[in-house]
Amino acid sequence: MIRVQTEPFDVGAEIGAFCRAGGSSGGSTGGSVGASIGGVATFVGLVRDHRGDTSEDAVPLQALTLEHYPGMTERQLERIEAEARRRWDLRDVLVIHRYGRMEPEEPIVLVCTAAAHRGPALQSCQFLIDWLKTRAPFWKCEETPDGAHWVEARDTDEAATARWEESLP
Amino acid sequence: MIRVQTEPFDVGAEIGAFCRAGGSSGGSTGGSVGASIGGVATFVGLVRDHRGDTSEDAVPLQALTLEHYPGMTERQLERIEAEARRRWDLRDVLVIHRYGRMEPEEPIVLVCTAAAHRGPALQSCQFLIDWLKTRAPFWKCEETPDGAHWVEARDTDEAATARWEESLP
């Protein structure tokens, strides 16, 4: 499932519900083989309190605003989910991505994947976050004491996605 | 942090607290660079409701009992955590591993890692679960309608750990 929203979300409550829903939906298929979940992998992206990674270039971050392309965002995220389900045998997928203004420590994105074993759960979680970093139409604007700055795309993100194009699951 | 316990734990509450603690501990270091968390990766291992992966060999699972080696378990898990922190720049690590009897859908193990960026968080989470599968002294015994069966170690788990020995972070 894909959710694109401005509202903050409760990371613990979402993951807890995801684990329970997976379990019960597994049960509701009447004990069919493989309905049950052995592993859930999740990734949470949070707003950091600074930009830059070293003491020299660090600047405090007051807030982050995410702009997105309504319509295309949902479409791309649904495709990314479908691609993950095509590559791995997944019991359930949840992606929540926020847009709008958010402050340090607030969650930006949540990816959850459930599978019979840990391999598919962990790999598909990494795949989903790598892909949405380069395929979902969001743009980050950082508020710092110097003013607002659009974040530049990182080559390493593009490389992380490219990796998945070479190697099928 | 390492916790070895028989009591069930609330996956959502643990992960929610982990995300919040990471954030606030980041803040409490007085704004030092890199104190803040950009990514949290987690893995939850759950008791499945059957053993076997295909219709042919599937047997319903009534319960799972984990035996462990008290003392050595904590020691090994602490080493595994230290090794992860040596390989990656992690802000926080939590591993909870249960022992004793548990029923389908109950959580067995939780691994959480927090880092400035998604790469170290996701990689170290995978590393921790791979390593504890082959280095932490736990043994699973499955209760099925046929009786109790000790689970055999999987070659794929050994291979997953060996992978980390070849490639430094």
Add this chain to the structure above:
Amino acid sequence: MKVLYFAWLRDRVGTGEETIERPADVATVGDLMAWLAGRSEGHARAFADPALVRCAVDQDFAGLDAALDGAAEVAFFPPVTGG
């Protein structure tokens, strides 16, 4: 045809959306970028370095050579930075 701008392209153009009449000789995304760049100083600055600009035609990523026949909505934006 509707043209959308996001992030710093929107800032430079000065609007997030405009409706244009596409001239017959503007056949591809690349043609459209060149044509739009001539509409105002802001447009010119937005498209000053085409290598920094990405495009979607009817909400699918599209390259410079993509044809605009039948397109209802074209969007220009920098490389995405979500997640």
Add this chain to the structure above:
Amino acid sequence: MKVLYFAWLRDRVGTGEETIERPADVATVGDLMAWLAGRSEGHARAFADPALVRCAVDQDFAGLDAALDGAAEVAFFPPVTGG
């Protein structure tokens, strides 16, 4: 010296813990396995296939060649299956 057994080794031996007086010529983990196998039918079944048995000396994994000098606690168990 304390000897511990876990999982199906415990089931076969019939106890999870025993205290032994190690003979002088039992110098390594491998020696100890061979010597323990002679203690009872259950012990013999536990150590019937040494390739299936793993060992820890004073709570650290140890191979067949590991020396037992100074060891206070030796544990035998199948390959681990946690996580």
